[in-house]
Amino acid sequence: MLRHDVQPGKLVAGFFLTLTAVIYAGDAGGAWEAPWFVALPLVTAGLCLAGATALLTHAIRRRRSSPRTGHAPGNRQTSDAGASGRTE
Numbered sequence: 001m002l003r004h005d006v007q008p009g010k011l012v013a014g015f016f017l018t019l020t021a022v023i024y025a026g027d028a029g030g031a032w033e034a035p036w037f038v039a040l041p042l043v044t045a046g047l048c049l050a051g052a053t054a055l056l057t058h059a060i061r062r063r064r065s066s067p068r069t070g071h072a073p074g075n076r077q078t079s080d081a082g083a084s085g086r087t088e
Contacts, residue, residue, distance in 0.1 A: 009054025016046020 020042045027034040 007054070008057050009050045012053045013046055013050035016042055016049070019046075 020039050023034050023038060023042070026032050
C-alpha cells in the first residue's frame with residue numbers, strides 16, 4: 001500500500017459532517033428530535049475549522065521543509081571546514 005500524508009483538515013471536515021449525519025439519523029430513527037436548522041451551524045463551523053486546520057498544517061509543513069541555513073544566500077563557503085562551521 002502506498003503511504004500518504006495525513007490531512008487533518010479533511011479529518012475535521014469529515015468529523016463534523018459525520019456528526020451532522022448521526023444527528024439527523026437519530027432524528028429519523030425517532031431517538032431524539034433535531035430541528036431542521038441544526039445542520040447549518042454544524043456544517044459551517046466544521047468547514048471553517050477544517051479550513052483553519054488545513055491552513056495551519058500547510059504552514060507547519062512548509063516551514064519544516066524549507067532548508068535552515070545560518071547565513072545569507074550570497075555568502076557561500078566552499079571549504080569543508082567552513083561548511084561545518086569550524087574555524088581553525
